[in-house]
Amino acid sequence: xxxxxxxxxxxxxxxxxxxxxxxxxxxxxxxxxxxxxxxxxxxxxxxxxxxxxxxxxxxxxxxxxxxxxxxxxxxxxxxxxxxxxxxxxxxxxxxxxxxxxxxxxxxxxxxxxxxxxxxxxxxxxxxxxxxxxxxxxxxxx
Numbered sequence: 001x002x003x004x005x006x007x008x009x010x011x012x013x014x015x016x017x018x019x020x021x022x023x024x025x026x027x028x029x030x031x032x033x034x035x036x037x038x039x040x041x042x043x044x045x046x047x048x049x050x051x052x053x054x055x056x057x058x059x060x061x062x063x064x065x066x067x068x069x070x071x072x073x074x075x076x077x078x079x080x081x082x083x084x085x086x087x088x089x090x091x092x093x094x095x096x097x098x099x100x101x102x103x104x105x106x107x108x109x110x111x112x113x114x115x116x117x118x119x120x121x122x123x124x125x126x127x128x129x130x131x132x133x134x135x136x137x138x139x140x141x
Contacts, residue, residue: 001088006066006132008081013053013069020067024060031056034071038115048072055116083122085132091119098133101125 009016017028035050052069059065066085070076088094098111104126111121111133119135 001086001090001093002063004063004066004085004087006068006083006085008076008083009053009067009069010074010076011052011069011072013056013067017053017056017058017067020060020065021058024058026058026060029057029059029064034069046072083130083132085134087134087136089136091135094119094133094135098123101131101133 007016017031020026021028031053032055033050034045034052034054037045037054039045049069049071052072054068056067057064058067086094086097088097095111098121102123102125106124108122108124108130109120111119114120117134117136120133122130122132124130
């Protein structure tokens with residue numbers, strides 16, 4: 001299991017990526033825009049979001065800090081734009097964590113398959129932290 005951090009921005013993610021990559025003597029990896037994502041008829045990408053950053057990572061020490069712009073028009077509060085992210089190979093443990101974190105909280109996205117993970121979900125716990133939980137398969141498999 002690994003704990004990482006996900007940072008959200010409101011349209012200036014590319015600028016933040018360049019800044020943090022320079023500060024931490026690192027590089028921007030796997031940059032994907034909303035327009036690069038596979039089409040989903042249930043959630044079409046607006047023209048304003050086409051070039052916004054959906055995902056990018058910057059290796060920092062033993063972790064990868066993850067970055068994204070929120071979709072255009074989404075409520076965004078500076079200072080609360082960080083989300084702890086748990087990744088694990090064990091889907092049962094992922095489900096256990098999700099179910100315990102949602103007690104007294106609010107599910108943002110039920111655990112489900114996505115284009116980037118076999119099992120992913122988001123939940124705001126009873127203390128107001130938005131957790132992202134994802135199943136991952138290590139690179140050596």
